[in-house]
Amino acid sequence: MANTQSTKQEAPRRQTSARTPATRYAKGVARHGEILETAKRLFGEHGFRGTALRDIAAECGIAHSTLLHYFPTKQSLLMAVLAERDERARSESEHLERLDDILDFTRRIATTQGTDPGMIELTTKMMAEATDPAHPAHDFYKARSAQLVDNLTRLLEHAKQRGFLREGVDPRRASQGFFALRDGAQLQWLLDPASIDVPELLVWYQRSLFTEDDS
Amino acid sequence: MANTQSTKQEAPRRQTSARTPATRYAKGVARHGEILETAKRLFGEHGFRGTALRDIAAECGIAHSTLLHYFPTKQSLLMAVLAERDERARSESEHLERLDDILDFTRRIATTQGTDPGMIELTTKMMAEATDPAHPAHDFYKARSAQLVDNLTRLLEHAKQRGFLREGVDPRRASQGFFALRDGAQLQWLLDPASIDVPELLVWYQRSLFTEDDS
DNA sequence: CCTACCGATCGGTAGG
DNA sequence: CCTACCGATCGGTAGG
Structure with a gap:
């Protein structure tokens, strides 16, 4: 999975057990997107009120409190989903x-x-x-x-x-x-x-x- | 409310503090209809999942457990609402x-x-x-x-x-x-x-x- | 028709 | 990213 490091084109970094900030950032972005995609699907299947944060989190393999680290409230997650959907529609009709x-x-x-x-x-x-x-x-x-x-x-x-x-x-x-x-x-x-x-x-x-x- | 008794066309009944079966029956029917009407309205406003039995009961002035005496489950209340609605539509298209x-x-x-x-x-x-x-x-x-x-x-x-x-x-x-x-x-x-x-x-x-x- | 309660689930927080 | 927990709310039951 982390084979992008194997090319070693950059200067070698300190090999501590902690992941580099870049790696953590990329991982966070990926999680962010994964949560968004899962929320989009589950909101579509069961509606907003019919979907529990715990369900979305479980499908992403994290605790629901971890999801709340990326989206502080359930409503903020909804808004993010709607904004992404809207952005795509806007570029279409542009x-x-x-x-x-x-x-x-x-x-x-x-x-x-x-x-x-x-x-x-x-x-x-x-x-x-x-x-x-x-x-x-x-x-x-x-x-x-x-x-x-x-x-x-x-x-x-x-x-x-x-x-x-x-x-x-x-x-x-x-x-x-x-x-x-x-x-x-x-x-x-x-x-x-x-x-x-x-x-x-x-x-x-x-x-x-x-x-x-x-x- | 119980003025139907004032005509006294029937043989006089024992005047106990308990209401007559007829009165209780009429009251039960009225409650039944009141619950149905309230459920119809609240289901329409907030959806089925968005409406709590306690909300319906409160508008009828009863405890939610009393509502469950008339409709044993929430789903049975929903089905009763749908059936009534469907019956009216059917007679229309008949x-x-x-x-x-x-x-x-x-x-x-x-x-x-x-x-x-x-x-x-x-x-x-x-x-x-x-x-x-x-x-x-x-x-x-x-x-x-x-x-x-x-x-x-x-x-x-x-x-x-x-x-x-x-x-x-x-x-x-x-x-x-x-x-x-x-x-x-x-x-x-x-x-x-x-x-x-x-x-x-x-x-x-x-x-x-x-x-x-x-x- | 009520009080009192149950187990389950919810969104969100504390604290690490 | 987790465990542990909170208060609120839910549908439904017990027992009268």
């Missing part, structure tokens, strides 16, 4: 400035399902749990949902101006409909994965919005 | 045999939102919580969702044979889409009631499925 990508936008969101089912599971279940106003992630998802709808609405408005939208399609309503369809379909998929093809359903919805000029 | 009602079907489902928001809140939140396979209501919602989709699919197939559906509308996909849209919209509505008009969104979706021959 390069959607060009209107050419609108058709591709929903398709990309749709196919994310296959890319990282764990992320989808987390997002959907946490959002559902966060409908409780007392839930620590309530404000996060409230703001996030509004932002998503607003972004897609803006894209659809531009598309409408260029004549890409079918008659009678209201940008805001269509945007709300897209995310409602996505979240509802994912809920159904979580209940019974074999019962529904989420990407296919979303692509079908998307096609019903645009005029038939995709080559 | 008289949908006639195909004339299809257009009205989704509209009825849509406007239920305004009729009993508590019921909607309960259904949506419990369904979301039940995506956890370990949740006691998992099988219930899995079966229930499939049944709803199947029922609407059948109605849409009949409508399609009669030429009521737009071209390219697949009954099954449209049915899945309807319930996905409903559940996702209700999720959004729970997060922020002011952000979305669920009935309006569902009626709009419904119109996109049928040909324009509604008077």
